[in-house]
Amino acid sequence: ATFATLAASGVASAAKPLVMGFSQVGAESEWRTANTRSIKDAARQAGVKLKFADAQQKQENQVKAIRSFIAQRVDVIAFSPVVESGWETVLREARNAKIPVILTDRAVNTADKTLYTTFIGSDFVEEGRRAGRWLVAHAAKTPERKLNIVELQGTVGSAPALDRQKGFAEAIAGNAKLKIVRSQTGDFTRAKGKEVMEAFLKAHGKAINVLYAHNDDMAIGAIQAIEEAGLKPGKDIVIISIDGVKGAFEAMIAGKLNVTVECSPLLGPQLMQVARDVVAGKPVPKRIVTEEGVFPAEVAAKEYPNRKY
Ligand code: AHR
Numbered sequence: 537a538t539f540a541t542l543a544a545s546g547v548a549s550a551a552k553p554l555v556m557g558f559s560q561v562g563a564e565s566e567w568r569t570a571n572t573r574s575i576k577d578a579a580r581q582a583g584v585k586l587k588f589a590d591a592q593q594k595q596e597n598q599v600k601a602i603r604s605f606i607a608q609r610v611d612v613i614a615f616s617p618v619v620e621s622g623w624e625t626v627l628r629e630a631r632n633a634k635i636p637v638i639l640t641d642r643a644v645n646t647a648d649k650t651l652y653t654t655f656i657g658s659d660f661v662e663e664g665r666r667a668g669r670w671l672v673a674h675a676a677k678t679p680e681r682k683l684n685i686v687e688l689q690g691t692v693g694s695a696p697a698l699d700r701q702k703g704f705a706e707a708i709a710g711n712a713k714l715k716i717v718r719s720q721t722g723d724f725t726r727a728k729g730k731e732v733m734e735a736f737l738k739a740h741g742k743a744i745n746v747l748y749a750h751n752d753d754m755a756i757g758a759i760q761a762i763e764e765a766g767l768k769p770g771k772d773i774v775i776i777s778i779d780g781v782k783g784a785f786e787a788m789i790a791g792k793l794n795v796t797v798e799c800s801p802l803l804g805p806q807l808m809q810v811a812r813d814v815v816a817g818k819p820v821p822k823r824i825v826t827e828e829g830v831f832p833a834e835v836a837a838k839e840y841p842n843r844k845y
Contacts, residue, residue: 555585556811557605559615561642562593564691564724565753566781570845571616571641571801578804584811593691593723595619599626606633612811616641619693627651636814640803642695649822653814656806656824658799660696664703666797666830667748667776674774674794675713683745683774686736687719688729688758690750696799697721700750700778717744722754729754733761742767749777752784752796759792770794770833780831782843788836798828801845 556579560572572588579586587610589601595618605613606629613635617623623644630637631651639655646652675683687704690697701719708714718736722729729749736744747762749755755777762769769775769792777784780798787793806824813820831839 553583553585554612554812554815555587555608555610556808557587557589557601557608557610557613559589559591559598559601559605559613561598561616561618562591564593565726565751565779566783567751567753567779567799567801567845568724570781571803574802574804574845575640575807576804578808581805582808582812584808591618593618595622602626602630606630606635609633610635611815612636612638614638614640614807614811617644617695618642618691620645620695620698621693624648624651638807638811638814640807641801654810654820654822654824656803656810656826658696658826658828660699660799661703661706663696663778663797663799663828664700664705665707666703667700667778667795668704668707670795670797670830670832671714671746671748671774671776672708672711675711680745681713683714684717684740684743685714685746685748686733686740686744687716688722688732688747688749688754689719690721690724690754692721692723694724696724696778697750704748714746716748722749722757724751724753726753726757729757730761731757733758734765737761737765737767741765742772744773747773747775749775751799752777752779752781752787752793755793755796756783756787759787768792780828780843781845782840785831785836785840785843788831788833789840791833793833795830795832797830800826800828 591597
């Protein structure tokens with residue numbers, strides 16, 4: 537029986553509940569809100585006692601939260617690291633305290649991979665490649681000789697920003713028609729996405745053909761900026777983004793976004809199962825990759841009712 541079925545039958549609740557300390561990045565996007573909901577719901581359903589801390593996009597807050605989980609002697613620590621580097625010290629402290637650490641959503645770039653037990657989440661490089669491949673196929677169908685791309689990057693130093701930039705660049709490399717003219721961070725938020733797109737438009741105006749946004753929220757913010765500049769998002773400027781949140785599907789149905797590459801935030805149930813296995817001393821894979829698709833505007837209306845976030 538799975539933990540969920542044991543919990544539902546009341547067997548697990550008779551035992552001491554597993555205590556998990558979870559440090560979340562923040563509440564910067566529609567994706568993140570769905571991810572938090574998934575983790576909280578899954579913990580409740582699995583009978584896991586969750587100590588949840590929101591880091592407000594600051595690494596120092598995550599380090600503090602992890603130290604406090606260690607002091608409270610939780611059974612397992614899980615976290616989604618805001619940035620990739622700078623985790624060795626606190627992860628060693630967790631190891632010295634014999635508390636296993638599970639990474640969810642975002643990776644760390646420590647040389648010592650034994651500092652964490654497993655990493656559950658998407659392949660962000662592949663998401664960037666998927667975005668790039670969609671554009672290469674689209675570009676082959678357009679008459680223009682050159683397409684100028686602006687890129688709204690995610691949080692500086694975060695795994696999804698670094699990897700999505702890399703995967704996209706790799707996929708469009710060698711295509712003489714495609715050129716990235718500006719790249720800047722919009723910190724994964726709507727407000728910043730809008731602000732940076734305004735600056736891109738001021739600098740390049742109608743010369744911009746394509747926007748590649750590292751997440752849907754920044755694309756949605758940018759759509760507003762494009763409309764305010766008197767241009768048609770999705771037509772005058774082709775827009776590609778990542779996540780697949782409902783807001784992106786609504787924008788596609790309205791003809792304002794061209795494609796979204798899926799990144800699933802629904803990691804909660806898998807996290808609870810893996811945490812239970814880790815605490816029980818069972819072997820778990822070092823890397824658990826989330827399965828995801830690509831949704832162009834043409835399928836948006838049909839897919840919208842199936843979207844869970
Ligand atoms: O780490 C996943 C990314 O973080 C999502 O793509 C983005 O929307 C979120 O803020």
